[in-house]
Amino acid sequence: MYAILDIETTGGKYNEEGITEIAIYKYNGHEVVDQFISLINPEREIQPFVVNLTGINSNMLRNAPKFYEVAKRIVEITEDCILVAHNAQFDYRILCTEFRRLGFEYERKSLCTVELSKNLIPDQPSYSLGKLVRSLGIPVTDRHRASGDALATVKLFKLLLDKDSGKSIIQNSVRLNPKHQLEPKHIDIIANLPTVTGVYYIHNDKGDIIYIGKSKNIKKRINQHLIGTNTKSKKIQAKISTVTYEATGSELVALLKESEEIKRVKPLYNKALRRSIFTHALYHFKDEHDYINLKIDIANGKEKPITTFSNRQSGKSFITKAVEDYNLCQKLTGLYKTKTSCFNYEIKSCDGACIQKEPSELYNKKVNLLIEKNSYANKNMVIVDKGRVVDERSAILIENGVFRGIGFFNLNYQINNLDVLESIITPMQNNRDTQHIIQSYLRRNKRLKILHI
Template sequence: MYTIVDIETTGGKFNEEGITEIAIYKYDGHEVVDQFISLVNPERDIQPFVVNLTGINSKMLRNAPKFYEVAKRIVEITEDTILVAHNAQFDYRILKTEFKRLGFKYERQTLCTVELSKDLIPDMPSYSLGKLVRSLGIPVTDRHRASGDALATVKLFKLLLNKDTKKTIIKDSIRKEPKRQMEPRLIDIIDGLPSKTGVYYMHKSDGDIIYIGKSKNIKNRVNQHFTGHTPKSKKIQAQVTNVTYEATGSELVALLKESEEIKLNKPILNRALRKSKFTHALYSFTDHNGYINLTIDKADGRKPHITTFNTRQSGRHFLEKMVEQFNLCQKLSGLYKTNTSCFQYEVKNCEGACIQKESPENYNKRVQQLIDKYSYKNKNMIIVDQGREVDERSAILIQNGIFKGFGFYNLNHQINNPEILESIITPMENNRDQQHIIQSYMRKNKRLKIIEL
């Protein structure tokens, strides 16, 4: 559990500042579950430059509560949480100073979104909150007011959690919060999980990840693990003390994250060297008559393919549909072995490419349409899919035929802005498994929105 904090102060000499406004959002890693926002009477003068910056003046604070009146609420909402702030050293120092004046020792674990941003989003032009969130396309209101800045930091932290593919933040937080770990009884863990699409991570007591999975319904899938009788299920039941998750909204993003993070984190209960998800692929070649032929064959990483399949049968089924859809020849698609014309020609559903009656130029145009539709080789595009919330969408980026990664964006923002697009994307490896996942998903989900770049 985290508490995202932003504090406005009077300014002045070091350790003599007073709080003029404080905003705290309690965040469980997915949504805000509690909040506290208040002006505070600092009982001292406010520096003129601070008044100009924040708009908070002494007249506004005359009837505001003094710090000792809000201290109990601050202790309660931040108890057993990790305090997160943009430049956490400053906000934490101010809080400790105010509590010290009351004779109370205030101690919390902290995370700084400036340091996290420099690590997870390198080479940004500026890491000041205003410029950083603007570069990332994060909407911000009431800049230089505690509530507005804290809410912007919540959205920034959510993006950083998503970019942290090695799960360093989550694993460290579990180590730092042993009191907050779920009860050993598996039913208590299940109760804390959502019925959402996403990726889930099973942890041991020291925070290490022992298993990663994905599901359209995280709660149901984890329940299956906890009630299963397979050797793997029994190991999970014996070792797991906590399950964290990342909602993705999009099943495609969940599939890509699961594949990538198993390779990165190498959980002991996932197969260390996971076999490729596909065994066969669709290939093309041009015969001696100039016609483009299609064939389903065993997947070979040394040969360029159009798309891949889990089995030969699924590939053949796809090709049969494509022959019908693009009016192709069964013989030239490897579906009808004959030395003469194919069956479709006999029933007048083939233009006669199998016996050179149709010209290669005309026939190849239709084959090329199929290739262009189901292969993203050399393409620049964004696959747009569901987001985690109603006003959000996911974006899967392909550049020059190479999968670059994914990100989430608010519907109020244009994602074809190259700078914003590059900053929101979580980089991922472009390997054969990821290519297969994307191509397979595009075949099965014909209503996907594709934006050509």
């Protein structure tokens, strides 16, 4: 018996996707004998590209059942069945992830119609479901919806069964998918960890720290390390003995602590973060007409940047939005290379700094507003964020534009001058990475409380 299925998901990070729709057709080799089709509320955001691809949006899923409400039905309809899917590894992984969130290990044998098609119908120009069934004359409706794709897979699988006249290729292609089970030692490690924001330290059996990380949910992140299949995860799984942690409450505090600790300890498996965590920066200069120009360039460590970015695309996105928010010129921000006016001037959304029509004094005021907003040079301020408990807050101190350290204070405690602050602050290193971490965090979290002192 076969359970032929298709799953639509929210998209997003590996092993963090949620199911938005599932279709399962129980097939006995001759006909469909049972079926289950349902939208599912994934309890998380759907990526925009997925909405465009499938047409499934959050409004459609608001009243749909959650996965735990349909889990029993999925177990029953797939009981004693071989799961069949086009790219079965993906669908099987998604199902296992959802069941694992419920504390249940789901295990079934599986068959992949991509793999079977390559063996039984060789030399096809493409083995994507849409192109393959079209080339084979198999009708398909509701493409990129679970029911339509699962039905197309049923018809494709029927054709593959017919082609496998010796009944050996399909039999030899059945896979028993390995469980991603935790070893008993790993289960004990997970059991003792909290679901809080903070920095964690993975130790080997000698007590040495082999990896440092930060997470908004330490238990969940360590679990990902211990069931991961990539090279780094496997190395950590082989060496891990204990995990210690420091709760921070604030993600910003966790990021700063992680960066400093990695540079201090230099753990074996943190090679990437020992280097600078940003590659590009925003610089400014005045041209021959006295206009302040902006440019995204490779961070060189010599010039002092306004702010920094993890990559060029991140910087370009920032500048594109800044042009709109501050009514800046595309040409003077490096977005539009021309010897004359920029494109926005032609559509009357630029005031003409590109052709010296807008006075430099007025234009430079707008640029300076952007610089002031995105740089904390020469500023005395405290960034107030979440604390480790409900009645606590964290404080990140910037003094004369230099990051000084972090501390925690009770909500009843007044922090209104540097003397009070310095008594609760634990000093930390100021470097290019800490500046990047703080500025990036401020860009992403517009509603943070900032005290100017």
